[in-house]
Amino acid sequence: MTNRLRPLVAALCWVALAGCDSRPAPGGPCSAQPEGATRDACLFQQAQALAGDLDALRAYIGGVPEPVTRDLLRLRLVASSPSLYQPLCEDVSTAGAKTRCRRVLDRPHLGDPRP
């Protein structure tokens, strides 16, 4: 391989690898959408795709710029599956979300897997 081709191959590899990574980037495709129900639904859907990777999920939510939208996303996830998402309650920052999360964190049985 000549020296001239090396950067091109490297770039192609990077593109290929990035393309294979199905994890949404913070904000991801949703960030292009205007704030509103459609964007909320997009964020929720993208976040759910990260269910098995709490660190990645936290990073994804952290990439959402508005604190209220971040907390709304966290609460929706926790409410949809407390056993999966209960730890997200530790991250909420708005007063209303904290109050609601306290009700979840105080109830450890909500994290019990159901048959």
Place this chain on the structure above:
Amino acid sequence: MRLIPLLASLVCCTSGSNTLGRHPDAEECAASPHPELAALCWLAVGTRAASRGQARQAEEACGAVEPELWRDECFFQAAEEVSMAGDLPVGLSFCGRAGFHRGACQLHLAWWARPTSLLEDEGPTPDRVEAALARIRPSLAALPPAEQAPAEALWATALWFDALYGSGRVDPATLEALPAVHGGPARTAFAFEAVRLARAAGDEPLATVAALMEGRAPLEGRALPRRCQGGLTSSPPGPDQRRPTTPVVHGGERLLAEDPGEDLIIASLEALAFHGGATPAALGAWREDPRPAPRATAARLLRLAGEDPGRLPEDPPWLDTWALGADPVEWYRSGDRGSLLCPG
């Protein structure tokens, strides 16, 4: 302007006070744009109604909750709230609708909802406790058959405990001619109060219990305010299933011996641990008791206190399971640890 509905979503569904100082109502829950948050909203409406003793409204709100996971939780929380508001029979009926959480619901109500309100007169006797149990049994019918007997033992223990512990008086006559279902529970409550009174008087607790049973005279001392009736307790996982057990406080279990005298020793050892007295000095001798159950109990309690109970050649094989289990120690009534034991 988008911020307003978002903020409303975040604050609407709390049952306590919130940043905007308002509480959700059925209309808000029905209008919630997010079904996940609507569930929490209905839950808040249901538990708030229950805390005000509004059973019908609570039932309607909880019945509206979807999915099942949150509906179960709503009835569970409503059961707690309505019981704390003084209506234990309604609380029990809500527990019956708590689905997946029905067992935990029974446990919470038994230990937090003053079950003595079901006793028709002061002072526990087997007859009175039995009458109270008769009022509880219909709600136990909602449990799977295998869970009904343990739940009944749980309620019997809570009733005896609530009536005796902190009362400032124990009378050995209470333990005479007990029906089988009341034996373990009554001895547990008796031992917990006798050990407390002995410690408060500066006496050696287990010797005091032994002397008490020999002399047959009541032991009296200072009663405790309810807020001070706390201590250390172990939570499940329970002991070796090959051995009969009986509930202790708040989900704990202890070994149950057939012989009442031996059983009272076991209960007293547990009582000692409840008060933070599970030390090698206090339990060491019991670790060498010829009877397996007191020996195993001493080993387990030492282990829970962070001590090494050692291993004796004559220890039965199940003792390892019992003593070495990852059994966390928790504070019973842990809301205010500072005043739990209220010394003096």
